[in-house]
Amino acid sequence: MDKVLTSRNGPWIAGGIIGLIAVALAHFGNPGNMGFCVACFTRDIAGALGLHRAGVVQYLRPEIPGFILGSFLSALLFREYSPRGGSSPAVRFGLGVFAMLGALVFLGCPWRAYLRVAGGDWNALYGVGGLAVGVLIGIGFLWHGFSLGAAENNPKAAGLIMPLMAVALLAFLFLAPTFGEAGKAPIFFSTSGPGSKHAPVLMALGAGLIVGWFAQRSRFCTVGALRDLFMMGDAHLFKGIVAFTVVAFAANYALGTFHPGFVITPAAEGVKAVPQPVAHMDQLWNFLGMVLSGLAFTLAGGCPGRQLIMAGEGDSDAGIFVLGMLVGAAVAHNFSAASSGAGIGPMGAHVTVIGLVFCLAVGLFFQPSRS
């Protein structure tokens, strides 16, 4: 099995299996086209911890700690646990914040962008287009020598922080402690809205662990896929997202959850339109939100799923990026920048533009001459 996952065929085999698991999780309770969404799930975790108080998106999604721990255990088992860090951590934190803000303007990370397409949500095509443009801008900076600097090897214990945080999140999920008056202090669990929809806990945790393992071995990365294809003509990671999307589409089709269109059912006389799940139709900001995310992920070296996997391998810089995403999620909701099914938030456009300026500045100013 490991030989297959680490071979050239690894990414597309892992991608296909992850796509199948994603649709299964949505079938068993996760929100529509949201079998996996690193951005949405991290946002839900921020809500459960009380970092934001948007009552409909608060849940300790076990898939996220599952990714980290699956990767951690896999890295330990295959002797790839390698604590490292120190490559412009504060900048990576900022990239994580803005990557999340862009993703929450679009309503999904790159994984969910492909899953939305696989479910027939054509609004997501604008997001995928934006993602590709963001990656292309990032590639332009990389060709001109962009670098956040070299990381260094860290003491063995340094890589344990993110896995320990993952264990703490799972403890909070299973014990559901309250730290004050019941209902007024974390841990918060949504009783309505997307946060209340979830697959059974052990199923979701098991899925996260398996995906963490598969992605750690195969290097599955939804941003690296586009980057390597555009930069080097190397399609081996790209085959991963093709398999991911095609298998998810086939599974949706078989389960009757493939609903092609910008809405599931158009409005008719006296009947409201049925929108695509957790999606809006403001295509300009679907596009620009993902331009921002794609650029931030490319500058940081990988998609949000990949950042979680690297954090599990002991990469503190990836861990800092993940913590930036967590804070970005809180900012998105506290500052009215997150989108909803009704459209973008009052500050959604502002944070997208600010984020693009930040990322372009990072791309321009981090070009050290390296001999």
Added chain:
Amino acid sequence: MSDTITVNASGLSCPQPVIETKKALSGLSSGRVEVLVDTATSRNNVARFGENKGWRVTTEEREGGFRVILEK
């Protein structure tokens, strides 16, 4: 072996080790290039890039990472 070019890509994020390798190989029709990396992912990426470009690739462990040797 006196003409070995050494590329220190240790600690760099994806895809910078491959970019540094590509720069070192550009204009070289033969020779020996050693690329120093710190993670298995970078080792695999550089090795795959070298193989795709027709170089003979060997890898070995070193203190703090790996050495990818490209020869043609």
